[in-house]
Every structure is written in C-alpha cells, then in structure tokens.
Amino acid sequence: MSTPITRLRSLRRGRAIHLLDIENLTGSPLPTTPDVRQVMSAYQRTVPVGPLDQFIVAVNHNALVSVGIALRGVQLLARSGPDGADRALDEAARTTRVDLRFERAVIGSGDGYFADLALWLAGCGLHVTVVSQRTCLSWRLYTAVPDTVTFELPVPQAA
Numbered sequence: 001m002s003t004p005i006t007r008l009r010s011l012r013r014g015r016a017i018h019l020l021d022i023e024n025l026t027g028s029p030l031p032t033t034p035d036v037r038q039v040m041s042a043y044q045r046t047v048p049v050g051p052l053d054q055f056i057v058a059v060n061h062n063a064l065v066s067v068g069i070a071l072r073g074v075q076l077l078a079r080s081g082p083d084g085a086d087r088a089l090d091e092a093a094r095t096t097r098v099d100l101r102f103e104r105a106v107i108g109s110g111d112g113y114f115a116d117l118a119l120w121l122a123g124c125g126l127h128v129t130v131v132s133q134r135t136c137l138s139w140r141l142y143t144a145v146p147d148t149v150t151f152e153l154p155v156p157q158a159a
Contacts, residue, residue, distance in 0.1 A: 021109030099124035112140035
C-alpha cells in the first residue's frame, strides 16, 4: 500500500502550478480587466499550459474585482500593504505544499521578492520557470533560476 506522500508525488507528473503576481505582469498596482486579459493572452502564447495545471493569482484588495472578472477558474488571493500580494503567493505555495503536487512551477513575475521562493521550489525538485515582461525582470530573480522567459506587450498605436 502506498503512503499518502507517494500518492501525492504520483499526482505531480506533468502538472504545473502557475504563481502569478498579476500587478507585476501588467506593470500596474491597479490593473484593469482589459490589462489583465492582454497580459494573460501574451502569457499563454509564451508559456505552455497543460490541462491539469493550476493557477494562483495574487493582487491587492483594490484590484480584486477587475482581476477576478478577467481570470475565471483561478485561485485568487488578495492582500494589501507592502509586498502584500507577493507574501500571499509565497505563503500559499509553501503552506499548501505545491512541491508535493506539481512537477513544474511557473512564477509569473519579475519581482526579486520571489527569488527565495524559486530557490525553495527548485530545492524541492520542481523545475522552476520565471515569466516576466522583459523590462520588469529583476537581476536577483533572474539569477535564482536557470529558466526565464520574457514577453513584451504590444505597444498601443496612436489614433
């Protein structure tokens, strides 16, 4: 008979957890619903998303409604204050033991805050990828993982 840990590890195969700092990805502390949709379109063109993948997205409480409208079917966390959303993502990943349930982790942020989380996930045996806008990727996070992917949003055209 297998132990609960062994069964959880078998659930890891082929699955990814996407930990998204949507404020960093959009470049705004108050992203609009169209901003979030535009970023997620670019994200999904850049990052393979499997049918068993899950998303955890964190925002400050002022952005909860606009982000919630744009992103259905994700676990949405809200916390305000300095690095509030960042701390919420970090805590969710560690306390729910995503390392036992996923083979890959994708950190959608360029914020250096996530360097320690990336190192922890890699130390637990997950393949960690960082996805960020090219201009928002911190050196600390970039050097913490061997796999980084950047994207650029289309520049709005003047009328």
